[in-house]
Each structure stands twice: as C-alpha cells, then as structure tokens.
Amino acid sequence: MVSTDAARNVVGIIGNVISFGLFLSPLPTFIKIWRRNAVEQFSPIPYVATLLNCMLWVFYGLPIVHPNSILVVTINGIGIVLEGAYLTIFFLYAPKDLRLKVLKILAGELAFMAVVVSVVLTVGHSHEKRTLMVGILCVIFGTCMYASPLTVMKMVVETKSVKYMPFWLSLVSFLNGVCWTAYALLKFDIFITADVVTLVQVPNGLGALLAAGAVRMLLPLYPGRNVISFGLFLSPLPTFIKIWRRNAVEQFSPIPYVATLLNCMLWVFYGLPIVHPNSILVVTINGIGIVLEGAYLTIFFLYAPKDLRLKVLKILAGELAFMAVVVSVVLTVGHSHEKRTLMVGILCVIFGTCMYASPLTVMKMVVETKSVKYMPFWLSLVSFLNGVCWTAYALLKFDIFITADVVTLVQVPNGLGALLGFLQLVLYGCYCRCTPAVEQQNEERKKRQEVEMA
Incomplete structure (x- = not known):
C-alpha cells in the first residue's frame, strides 16, 4: 500500500x-x-x-x-x-x-x-x-x-x-x-x-x-478517467478512416492495437468479481476497449497485404491462447481474491507496459523520417492524459496494480504511458513543421522513379 x-x-x-x-x-x-x-x-x-x-x-x-x-x-x-x-x-x-x-x-x-x-x-x-x-x-x-x-x-x-x-x-x-x-x-x-x-x-x-x-x-474523479480512456480508444478512429478511404494500410503499424487488445482483455479479467471485486469501472471501459480494438483490427485486416494479415492473425491467435492459459491457471491455483488479484495484477502491469511501449516503433520511424505522418497526434495526446488520470485514480484508491510502484516509474504502466505520451507530443512539436516538406520530397522522389521506370 x-x-x-x-x-x-x-x-x-x-x-x-x-x-x-x-x-x-x-x-x-x-x-x-x-x-x-x-x-x-x-x-x-x-x-x-x-x-x-x-x-x-x-x-x-x-x-x-x-x-x-x-x-x-x-x-x-x-x-x-x-x-x-x-x-x-x-x-x-x-x-x-x-x-x-x-x-x-x-x-x-x-x-x-x-x-x-x-x-x-x-x-x-x-x-x-x-x-x-x-x-x-x-x-x-x-x-x-x-x-x-x-x-x-x-x-x-x-x-x-x-x-x-x-x-x-x-x-x-x-x-x-x-x-x-x-x-x-x-x-x-x-x-x-x-x-x-x-x-x-x-x-x-x-x-x-x-x-x-x-x-x-x-x-470525485471516478467518471473522468473512464471518459478519457474512452477518448484513448476512440483516438485511432481518424487513422482507420484514412485507411478505409485509401484502401491501404500504408506504413501504419498494427502493434499498438494488438497490444491494447491484450491489455484490455487482461484488465477485464482483473476487474471481474471472481478476481478483484468492486471494479466495475475497470471492466466497463476495458470491455468497450476490446470492442473498439477488435473493430480497428478488422479494418486493418481487410486492407493489409497478405503477409501482414498472416502476421496479425498469428499474434491474435497467440493472445487468445495466452488468455485461455491465464484464466485456467488463475482460477485453478488462486483460491482467494488476494492471490488472484496478485497474479492477474502482475500480468496487467507487464502487458500494460507493453501497450504503452508499443508506439516506440512509430517514434523510431518519426525520428528517422523526420515526419509525423504515421504518428497520430490525438492518440499521443490522449495516451498522455489517460496515463495521468489512471495514475491519479490509483493513488487515491491505493490500487498498487493500476499504479504499480509509484516510486519506480519503469514498472508503472500508466506512469510510463504518461511519459511516452509526453515524449510523443515533444516529437510531434519538433517534427510537425518538417512533415509537409518531407512529404513533398517523397512525392517528388516517387514521380522521378515513375519517370525513370517509364
């Protein structure tokens, strides 16, 4: 505590x-x-x-x-x-x-x-x-x-x-x-x-x-954090509207969405009465997250090339198998709410950290290309706000698995989310002005290649 x-x-x-x-x-x-x-x-x-x-x-x-x-x-x-x-x-x-x-x-x-x-x-x-x-x-x-x-x-x-x-x-x-x-x-x-x-x-x-x-x-803080989490789950919507309009996923990465899906499934299990009673808000918002992330991945799957589709399917199959194992082991080995909370809570911290770390691949691309085209601003901003709100909620409620160890930020999924969200905003501020020029150079390069091929 x-x-x-x-x-x-x-x-x-x-x-x-x-x-x-x-x-x-x-x-x-x-x-x-x-x-x-x-x-x-x-x-x-x-x-x-x-x-x-x-x-x-x-x-x-x-x-x-x-x-x-x-x-x-x-x-x-x-x-x-x-x-x-x-x-x-x-x-x-x-x-x-x-x-x-x-x-x-x-x-x-x-x-x-x-x-x-x-x-x-x-x-x-x-x-x-x-x-x-x-x-x-x-x-x-x-x-x-x-x-x-x-x-x-x-x-x-x-x-x-x-x-x-x-x-x-x-x-x-x-x-x-x-x-x-x-x-x-x-x-x-x-x-x-x-x-x-x-x-x-x-x-x-x-x-x-x-x-x-x-x-x-x-x-009382209770409604606010779910509203912001809902905003986090909705924030990729403009990205998937772009994918739908262009009929292509281009260089958008599926990793943040499959990581978020697994994270939501774990938190839903954590919030169930058989594991951690009186956590209805955790269940509701993460249940909504499962539905929305599933919808995003369906759109991604429809417009992705064949090799990327297979990659996404393998990851999803692995996640479902992993969840089946987790549920079986926890309900078999954990004979009290305290033990089940401890077991699932540790997994939530680990995979919550993975969810927030998943945009690092996109951040690497931003630094290399000097373009924020494939790092959605709203996702970065709402990730930051979401991390701040859930950390504050856990501090007030004293739930160690939502906050993890407040002193050790490396182990804090929401603290890490706030930090990475902040870093993404910094990157956005640094490279947003460069993006139009970079995109123009890319277009000119494509045109030259098309002319050379012709």
Whole structure:
C-alpha cells in the first residue's frame, strides 16, 4: 500500500521538476531577444504576472503562514530568480516607453507584496487565518498568471502565426498544472488545487484539454478517467478512416492495437468479481476497449497485404491462447481474491507496459523520417492524459496494480504511458513543421522513379 504522504511527496517532487521546466521554458525566447537586440512584439505581461504569483506562493509556503510546504517555497523561490533574470533581459532590450511600463508594474507588485505581508501578519493571528487570506490571493493572482497569455493568443488569432507564442511554454504549463493538481488532491490543499481550474486560459489547445481533465479530477474523479480512456480508444478512429478511404494500410503499424487488445482483455479479467471485486469501472471501459480494438483490427485486416494479415492473425491467435492459459491457471491455483488479484495484477502491469511501449516503433520511424505522418497526434495526446488520470485514480484508491510502484516509474504502466505520451507530443512539436516538406520530397522522389521506370 502507498501512503498518502509518500505519494504526495513523490508527486510534489515531480511537480517541482516540471515547474522548474516551466520557469526555464521561456529561455529560448530570451535568447532570441538577446541575439536580435530587440524584444520585437514579445509581451512582458506573462513574466511580471508569474513573478507576482511566485512571490505570493513563497509567502504562502513559509512556516509563519502554511507550515510543511517546503516544496512550494523552493520551486517558487527558483521561479522568482528566473523571472527576475528574464525581466532584466527584457528591460535591457525594450524601448523606453515599454521599460517605464515594466518598471511601474514591478514597483506596484513590490508595494502590493509589502501591504499583503503587513496585513496578513497583523490581522491573521493563526495559521488557519493566514492560510485563508494568502491562499485566496494566490488563487486570484494564479488565475491572472494563467490568463496573461490571452494577449498573445489574441495576436495569434489575428496574425494566424504562433511566432510569439512559445510552444514549450504552453506544453510545460500544461504538465505543471497536472502535477500540482495531483499534489494538491493528495495533500487536500484547496488553494493549490483551486488554481488549476483557471487552466482553461492556458495558451494552447493542450491547456484547454488539461482544464477538462483537471476539473474532472477535482470532482470525485471516478467518471473522468473512464471518459478519457474512452477518448484513448476512440483516438485511432481518424487513422482507420484514412485507411478505409485509401484502401491501404500504408506504413501504419498494427502493434499498438494488438497490444491494447491484450491489455484490455487482461484488465477485464482483473476487474471481474471472481478476481478483484468492486471494479466495475475497470471492466466497463476495458470491455468497450476490446470492442473498439477488435473493430480497428478488422479494418486493418481487410486492407493489409497478405503477409501482414498472416502476421496479425498469428499474434491474435497467440493472445487468445495466452488468455485461455491465464484464466485456467488463475482460477485453478488462486483460491482467494488476494492471490488472484496478485497474479492477474502482475500480468496487467507487464502487458500494460507493453501497450504503452508499443508506439516506440512509430517514434523510431518519426525520428528517422523526420515526419509525423504515421504518428497520430490525438492518440499521443490522449495516451498522455489517460496515463495521468489512471495514475491519479490509483493513488487515491491505493490500487498498487493500476499504479504499480509509484516510486519506480519503469514498472508503472500508466506512469510510463504518461511519459511516452509526453515524449510523443515533444516529437510531434519538433517534427510537425518538417512533415509537409518531407512529404513533398517523397512525392517528388516517387514521380522521378515513375519517370525513370517509364
């Protein structure tokens, strides 16, 4: 069993690492400013908003306000230093009128912090009162921090260009919100948790999806993870519509789908009353997964060449034989729910890891070809969200086989899913712009070959 304190500390440390990434993510922007000796149209608002937010959170985490919050203090202290460095660079290369604007805002922030500290320490005579007062301010100004990129989003819509909206800042903001939401849920700290609702305003489609997932986590969490898992099973649909329209599977791999099918069958067996009672949600969503993966593999089989069909059939036959052996052995050897849960749970962890590792073959192709054509974006994104949600569910329910060992991510199927989903999103961000050029080169090469053959 994983204690709440241990899980909270692990998630908090991961949150600190990702928050550090959030604070480092504007670095490429400021390197550009330094090289060009000009701030161009980059806005200082996100950075002054983040600076104020960090100062408030440092004050919130101090022992005189909210004891035992060292992780909150350390990461936001680092944030103050980095945001200060960014604003110094911005100030050096900004025009005079913009410098004055930044100076006025910073002076206002320092004056505001002085007033907050004085009032809280004078009026609040207990930790509870101080926590309440500073916590409310943190939520308000945390909202302002997440809302600050709206000015940049407006520019993106008007100019149809993401030049001044850094991809990495958007992505790491998303990850940061996920981790600190999980930390706050485990610690039951309403002021850290409340901050996540504002992520609807994060400057990216990823941020909007995070808000939906995070708000579900703020609810009893039970319906939300099945919704996201259903999204995971539906996410290959555009891929199979392409296969159906083109009457060919091209270079799409069947491995992720056969791996997911086996994983779903194992989880359905795990969730049955004869193995692990009171797991109806595990059975329902994985039952749906079996139906959908079966449909996808049927379409794949119809349009695949003969040798690939035989390969898929052999794998499916092997999976069915394996499931028959598993069911027989577990029901024969395991004479109690505890033994059956242990046996099937270990298999679920192993094959859940295989399911999440299966896209590695596609990721290898992306790196080699510099094209994301055969790595569906939605599958990558929803895999990431699914891993995050089921890990949070298992932490709250303390089900070691859904989470596996929280400390050892190598053995965590859902933790691994979140990690690989994140890596796929990173690859997508790196190579999505290259894909059209690569595809054009491939088309030209095909045409030349056709001409030479003629």
